[in-house]
Amino acid sequence: MSETSISEEGKYWYNVSTGSIEKGPQSDWTKLLGPYDTEEAARNAMSKVQARNEAWDAEDEEEA
Template sequence: MSDETEQFWFNTDTRQVEVGRRSDWSHLMGPYPTREAAQHALEKAERRTQEWDEEDERRR
């Protein structure tokens, strides 16, 4: 990725997208190439976690 100000981050504390990394890293997911990708970061992470949990259950 190029300039950090062109990267998008999802802030899990405020639930807002930030352009450039402005907040503490412990509240950020990213970077993402687009605002839209950052907006859906938490949903995507939750979906993946659910899929992995289901896969773990099938393997038991």
């Protein structure tokens, strides 16, 4: 039996290796961001990651 919970099967995932969106996790979890409730949210995953990284970098610069 899969370790994926039933509640995650209807969710969307962003595959960082391929840049594709998966409905239900289809790839190894180390390559996935999610779960997201909508396909659009999954599609925007990398921009959200980038924005958070930039905010953390700015915070680190302020503390230095």
